[in-house]
Amino acid sequence: MTTLNEHADQGAAAKVLGYLKREQHRFWAFSGLIVLLIGFSLASPNFFQTTNIISILQAASVNGVLAIAATLVIITGGIDLSVGTLMTFCAVIAGVLLTNLGLPIYIGIPGALIAGMLSGALSGFFIAKLKIPPFIATLGMMLVFKGLSLAISGARPIYFNDTPGFSEISTGSLIGMIFPSVPVPNGVLILFLVAIGASFILTRTVLGRFIFALGSNEEALRLSGINIDRWKMVVYALAGAICAVAGILLASRINSAQPAIGQGYELDAIAAVVIGGTSLTGGRGTMLGTIIGALIISVVANGLRILSVPQEWQIVVTGTIIILAVYADILRRQRA
Amino acid sequence: MSDLINMNGIEKRFPGVHALKDMRFELRAGEVHALMGENGAGKSTLMKILSGVYTRDSGSITLSGKPVEFSGPKEAQDAGVGIIHQELSLMNDLTAAQNIFIGREPRGRFGLLDEGKLNQQAADIFAKMQLVLDPTTPVRELSIAKQQMVEIAKALSYESRVLVMDEPTAALNDKEIGELFKIIEQLRADGVGVIYISHKMDEIKRISDRVTVLRDGEYVGTRESKETTIQEIIAMMVGRDLELEELHVPDVSQAAVALEVAGLNRGRAVRDVSFHVKKGEILGFAGLMGAGRTEVARVIFGADRLESGEIRVNGAPIDIRSPSDAAKAGIGYLSEDRKHFGLFLGMDVRSNIAMAAIDQFTGFGGVLDEAGMAAAAESYIKQIGIRTPSDRQEAQYLSGGNQQKIVIAKWLLRDCDVLIFDEPTRGVDVGAKSEIYKILNELAAKGKAIIVISSELPEILRVSHRIAVMCEGHLTGILGPQSTQEEIMQLATKTMQSPEPKSSGAAA
Numbered sequence: 001m002t003t004l005n006e007h008a009d010q011g012a013a014a015k016v017l018g019y020l021k022r023e024q025h026r027f028w029a030f031s032g033l034i035v036l037l038i039g040f041s042l043a044s045p046n047f048f049q050t051t052n053i054i055s056i057l058q059a060a061s062v063n064g065v066l067a068i069a070a071t072l073v074i075i076t077g078g079i080d081l082s083v084g085t086l087m088t089f090c091a092v093i094a095g096v097l098l099t100n101l102g103l104p105i106y107i108g109i110p111g112a113l114i115a116g117m118l119s120g121a122l123s124g125f126f127i128a129k130l131k132i133p134p135f136i137a138t139l140g141m142m143l144v145f146k147g148l149s150l151a152i153s154g155a156r157p158i159y160f161n162d163t164p165g166f167s168e169i170s171t172g173s174l175i176g177m178i179f180p181s182v183p184v185p186n187g188v189l190i191l192f193l194v195a196i197g198a199s200f201i202l203t204r205t206v207l208g209r210f211i212f213a214l215g216s217n218e219e220a221l222r223l224s225g226i227n228i229d230r231w232k233m234v235v236y237a238l239a240g241a242i243c244a245v246a247g248i249l250l251a252s253r254i255n256s257a258q259p260a261i262g263q264g265y266e267l268d269a270i271a272a273v274v275i276g277g278t279s280l281t282g283g284r285g286t287m288l289g290t291i292i293g294a295l296i297i298s299v300v301a302n303g304l305r306i307l308s309v310p311q312e313w314q315i316v317v318t319g320t321i322i323i324l325a326v327y328a329d330i331l332r333r334q335r336a
Numbered sequence: 337m338s339d340l341i342n343m344n345g346i347e348k349r350f351p352g353v354h355a356l357k358d359m360r361f362e363l364r365a366g367e368v369h370a371l372m373g374e375n376g377a378g379k380s381t382l383m384k385i386l387s388g389v390y391t392r393d394s395g396s397i398t399l400s401g402k403p404v405e406f407s408g409p410k411e412a413q414d415a416g417v418g419i420i421h422q423e424l425s426l427m428n429d430l431t432a433a434q435n436i437f438i439g440r441e442p443r444g445r446f447g448l449l450d451e452g453k454l455n456q457q458a459a460d461i462f463a464k465m466q467l468v469l470d471p472t473t474p475v476r477e478l479s480i481a482k483q484q485m486v487e488i489a490k491a492l493s494y495e496s497r498v499l500v501m502d503e504p505t506a507a508l509n510d511k512e513i514g515e516l517f518k519i520i521e522q523l524r525a526d527g528v529g530v531i532y533i534s535h536k537m538d539e540i541k542r543i544s545d546r547v548t549v550l551r552d553g554e555y556v557g558t559r560e561s562k563e564t565t566i567q568e569i570i571a572m573m574v575g576r577d578l579e580l581e582e583l584h585v586p587d588v589s590q591a592a593v594a595l596e597v598a599g600l601n602r603g604r605a606v607r608d609v610s611f612h613v614k615k616g617e618i619l620g621f622a623g624l625m626g627a628g629r630t631e632v633a634r635v636i637f638g639a640d641r642l643e644s645g646e647i648r649v650n651g652a653p654i655d656i657r658s659p660s661d662a663a664k665a666g667i668g669y670l671s672e673d674r675k676h677f678g679l680f681l682g683m684d685v686r687s688n689i690a691m692a693a694i695d696q697f698t699g700f701g702g703v704l705d706e707a708g709m710a711a712a713a714e715s716y717i718k719q720i721g722i723r724t725p726s727d728r729q730e731a732q733y734l735s736g737g738n739q740q741k742i743v744i745a746k747w748l749l750r751d752c753d754v755l756i757f758d759e760p761t762r763g764v765d766v767g768a769k770s771e772i773y774k775i776l777n778e779l780a781a782k783g784k785a786i787i788v789i790s791s792e793l794p795e796i797l798r799v800s801h802r803i804a805v806m807c808e809g810h811l812t813g814i815l816g817p818q819s820t821q822e823e824i825m826q827l828a829t830k831t832m833q834s835p836e837p838k839s840s841g842a843a844a
Contacts, residue, residue, distance in 0.1 A: 205702040206694050209687060216680040223639055223677050224692040224746065225663025283682045 028328050029276050029292045032321075036296060040303035047306055054184060060298035061170070061187040062087075062250045064291055066265055067272035068198045069242035071290045074273055075202070076214040076235055077282025078134035082123060083243050084265030085145035088258070090116045090247035092149045095158030095257035098166065105163055113244045119145065120240015124233035142266065149259040158257045170252035187249050191291075194245055199287035201238075211235055215282025271318065272297055275325040296321065339398070340365045340529040341386070341417075341498055346395035348381055355381045356553045359395070363498065363529040368520060370532045370540045370561065373550035374573055374765035379533055382550070383500050386531075387419045388412035399498075418491030419500040424483050426475045433458035433471035436490045461489045465519050481512030488519060499523065500531045505539060506762070509625030509791075517543055535765070536792070537566045549573055574767050585801045585817045586780070588614040593651065594785030595667070595754045597636060600645035605631035607809040609645070613754065613785040618776060620800025621789040623828045627806040629789045630672060633756045637669035638662040649754065663692060668747035672759035672789070674736075678743040681732035685724050686713040688731050688742050693750040716745035720775055737768025744775060755779065756787040761795060773799055793821045 041048040066083045073080040093115040098108035119141070126137040160166040169186060176183030202208035210231045213221045222228045251257045276293030278285025297318060304314045339362045346359040356378050363369050373379050384390045386397065388406030397404055399415060406412040409419075426435050433455045434441075442457065444450035458471035467485050475483055484504055491499055501520075505513045520543060523530055532544055540547055541561060549556040549572040556572045596612040605628045613619045621629045634640045636647060638656040646653055649665045656662045662669070671677035680688055690697055690709045697705040697712075713727040722741045724734055731742055740760060747755055757776070761769045776799055780786050790796050796803055803815040805827035813827040 201702075204704055204706075206698045206704055207702050209691075209694065209704060212683060213680050213687070213691060216682045217676070219677050220680060221691065223637070223659050223669060223671060225660045225668075225750070226691070226694075227658065227660045283680075 028332070029289055029296065029325065032275075032325070033292050033296050033299065036299050036303065040299065040306070043303070044306045047303060050182065052302065052306070054182075054188070056295070056298050056302045057188040057191075058185050058253075059302065060294045061185075061191040062246050062253075063265065063268050063272060063297065064191045064294035065194050065242060065246040065249060066269035067276075067290045067294050068194055068287060069239040069246070070266070070269045071273050071276075071278055071285055071287060072198065072202070072211060072235055072242075073134070073239050074215075074270070074278055074280060075211050075282055075285045076232065077218065078127065078232075078236075079138065079270070079280070080123070080236070080239055081135065081138040081266050082119075082141040082145055083239070083246075083269055084267075085142045085149065085262040086116060086119055086240060086243040087247040087250065087265060088262030089119065089145040089149045090244035091251035091257040092153050092158065092259050094248055094251055095160065096152060098163045099158050099160060102162065105166065108163070109169075109248060112248055113241050116244025116247070117237045117241040120243070121233050121237035123240070124236030127236065128229035128232040142263065146263055149262070153257065153259040155259060157259065160251065160255050160257075167252050167255045170249045187253060190245065190249060194242060195287050195291050198242070202287060207231070207234060207238075212283060215279075215284070217283075268297060271322050274322060277325075277329055279329075293325075339363065340367075340400060342396075342398045342401075343382070343386065344396050346382065346385060346397075347393045348385060348390065349393055354553060356385075356392075358555070359550070359553070360555050361386075361548055362558075363531060365497070365529050366524050366527045367546065368524055368530045368532055368544045370534065370544035370547045371550070372534070372540065372547060372569060372573060373556075374767060377550040377573070378553040379550055380502070381553075383419065383502065383531065383533070386412070386498075387417055387500065413491075413494050413496075416495055416497040417500070418494055418496035418498065420484070420487045420491060420502065420504060422502040422504075422506060424480075424487055426483055426486060428476040429474060431455075431472050431474050432469060432478070432486045432489075435475055435486055436461070436471075436493050457493075458489065461492055465489060465492070465522060467519065479512070480507045481509075481515060484508070484516065485519065488523075492523075496528065498529045498531070500533070502533045503535065503763075504532075505534065505536065507625075512625075513539070535763070537569065538794075540569070541566065551575055570766055573765075583798060583817060584777070586616055588617045588801070591615045591617065591783075594649065595636070595787075596648040596651075598646045598648075600632065600635055600647075601643045602631060602635050602640060603643070605809050606635055609806075609809075609811045611804055611811060611814065613787060615753070615783045615785050616780050618780050618786040618788060618799055618801045620796040620803040621787060621806065622793065622796045622803055622824050623806035625791060627828065628809040629806050630758055631809075632806070633669055633758055633787065633789060636662065637667055637756065639669065663750060663752070666751075666753040667756070668692070668750055668752035668754070669756045670740075670743050670747060670758060670760060672762060674739055674743055674763075678746075679731050679739055682730055684728045684730055685717070685722065685734070685742055686710055686727040689713045689716055689727075689745045689749055692746050696749075712749055713745075716748060720745060720748075721771060735765070735768070737764040737772070740764055740768070740772065741775075744772075748779075752784070754785045754787070756789070758789045759791065760788060761790070761792075769795075793824055796824070797821070 046052060066087060069083050070080055090112045094108050094112040097103045097111045098105065123138055123141045126132045127134050172186050173183045174186055175189060202211060210221065210226065214228065214232065218228060272293035273290050274280065274293070275296055276286070276289030278289060300317055300321060301314050304317060341363040343359065343361045346356050348356040359378065359382055361382060371379050381390065385392045388409050388411055404415060406415065427438070436458050437454055442450045442453040455471040462469050462471065465485070465488070469482060469485065475486060478486065504516060508516060520530055534540060544561045546558055547561050547564060547569060548558040549569060551573060559568070591614040593612045594615045598610045600606050600609040609632055623629050631640065635642050638658045638661050642656065647656055648654070649667065654665045656665065675681065680691065686709050690712065697708045699705055710727055716722065717724060717727060720741050722738050722745065724738060731739060760772050764772065776786060776788065788799055801817055803819055803824060804811055805813050805815065805824055807828050807830055812830045815823055
């Protein structure tokens with residue numbers, strides 16, 4: 001075999017090239033981000049300032065966390081349309097526990113996380129056990145969570161004025177206490193911690209391996225003797241808990257649970273996932289890509305605002321970027 | 337006789353691979369020309385060049401003496417070169433006629449579709465093929481064999497003079513193969529040149545006029561089918577003589593029964609099936625397509641729910657409701673359809689092998705022991721000879737035989753007592769076949785109880801210590817190792833007392 005000999009001749013250089021080639025989808029999105037950063041920096045002196053970079057990161061945090069939840073589900077070959085309203089639902093639950101019931105913060109926050117996890121598990125139950133397609137099941141749950149949020153809160157915002165320190169969760173800065181020159185808000189810190197945790201789960205744990213296997217070939221996994229129904233529910237439950245994190249971040253930043261918002265966030269989250277190179281057909285994707293995707297969306301919105309481009313045009317640009325990102329991915333696959 | 341097709345000095349390189357070297361091939365009108373070679377020998381590449389999917393680097397192709405240059409499949413089709421792929425490419429929800437004329441629908445007034453004319457034209461082609469088929473039947477409702485006929489009709493509707501068939505009988509039963517061969521005879525009589533790709537030796541002898549063998553992208557030789565032997569063709573394909581191993585039947589009279597099933601039932605596919613397999617024994621399952629062999633395996637493995645019956649593993653009755661129950665009880669199942677039911681094509685060899693036994697590598701908090709998985713994968717790559725650059729290679733880039741070995745390794749790692757192999761050598765080339773037989777024997781020697789389901793009688797006779805034969809959901813008999821093909825066929829066609837009235841061939 002000629003191919004084998006050639007491989008042997010090339011050695012280390014080929015390995016590096018091979019790695020770059022295999023992993024190039026990550027660099028696509030990453031180079032896109034760099035190009036955007038350079039472009040906006042050249043276009044406006046106000047762009048590349050510490051305060052502005054921090055506000056870009058802060059703006060990316062909620063969407064980033066939601067996109068992490070969406071990534072887990074999308075790699076299994078599923079979809080979760082309920083991440084936005086589930087986020088709001090969890091924020092409202094936190095509001096009820098902390099403000100309406102006056103419970104302490106160490107009960108309120110785990111309470112919201114558990115609510116998110118159980119809600120996700122319920123979606124997972126519909127999908128795994130009742131065999132309802134993920135799109136339909138989570139479309140239904142999206143409306144259920146929206147309605148529940150409004151019903152529980154009486155369609156009025158719940159403020160966290162009685163819970164001192166709640167707003168610190170997102171807007172305080174642990175990093176800033178240590179390094180005063182880079183006051184990165186906790187929300188951003190939490191985003192990166194969640195991303196690292198999710199990335200660890202995805203690449204180093206059995207759950208992660210099953211997430212890829214579900215997206216790669218669900219029936220083969222079932223016929224490998226794995227209880228796929230249970231693992232699917234675990235994935236959706238985990239995604240639900242991560243949505244709750246996003247809900248707490250958002251509520252903390254605006255110091256209130258706003259029951260009417262949330263719908264539409266799922267599309268931004270899915271956009272970040274897709275821009276980050278995760279395949280909507282399942283089986284492939286990375287957390288790093290998703291974070292880059294969320295940052296790209298945030299950079300574009302911020303940069304265009306600084307350049308005084310009207311908001312309606314920002315939306316057009318974001319839409320265009322989604323199409324370009326996916327087209328780049330298709331080009332890459334055709335060449336491979 | 338002048339050549340319909342003459343390909344000469346064909347060269348094709350892909351990055352890192354010299355796929356075709358000075359390849360030649362000729363086809364006469366009214367001839368069935370078999371193209372043989374192991375997987376990766378270059379058959380598909382050659383056919384893709386002929387049908388315009390790939391462009392050649394050099395060499396010449398003439399069609400009826402005129403040089404041709406196809407820049408795409410459509411041009412080839414318009415010139416009369418039709419190809420029927422192994423994976424059928426029909427639209428399931430459209431009717432047979434709509435499929436045949438897709439994109440070329442006859443138009444009526446105002447440019448509206450003329451369904452009547454469409455169906456008439458399709459019916460005319462069917463009549464020419466002497467095929468009984470209603471053109472308005474949705475493809476979804478047709479058997480695989482009939483769907484194949486629709487593909488052939490589609491190729492004929494382009495007035496094809498050359499028809500390439502890529503493993504057309506892979507999913508057909510004997511009766512359907514008979515129907516297909518009748519149509520091929522018809523085509524031959526009409527002067528169509530048929531290029532027939534298959535791994536099944538008996539078919540080559542039965543249907544083809546000449547055989548051309550390729551190996552490693554090179555032309556090996558062409559023989560008149562009547563004047564060559566299967567042994568000679570195999571030797572040409574593998575480049576050496578394969579020694580035919582004698583079947584060695586171990587004495588299992590003292591061995592314990594590993595799997596025993598009694599009165600299994602599931603719908604019409606599995607009816608009152610009872611049998612046992614002992615440790616160290618290979619039980620073959622023979623029967624025609626649709627006899628219920630795969631269904632029995634799926635029921636035992638919990639892939640489909642059992643309606644009634646009892647399953648005992650190592651003497652203990654077990655309740656199997658899902659594959660995970662079966663795997664826990666020590667039963668492994670290797671599906672006939674690796675790609676859909678066995679492999680994670682986009683995942684690496686290591687993960688594929690570890691998938692069924694991943695508990696062994698799961699530590700605290702669900703963290704995976706990658707080093708342990710790598711070591712296990714490496715040991716099986718060596719032990720059963722999986723040819724892969726590394727354990728990180730994605731399964732999709734390996735050949736059929738090596739993919740099958742990955743699935744085998746997956747179940748070996750799980751350390752099952754009972755292994756059910758469903759068509760273990762389907763789509764696997766001759767060399768890898770004998771390696772898989774060797775693995776089966778070694779597993780039996782280690783005390784595993786093995787069930788092998790196969791549609792190829794020579795394979796059943798070569799590996800089985802005992803042979804169970806099924807027909808229409810019933811187990812019609814169990815034969816000893818020295819049985820003949822005739823004895824098996826007799827049981828495979830032995831209909832048990834059936835309450836339904838005998839229906840004619842139309843239902844098949």
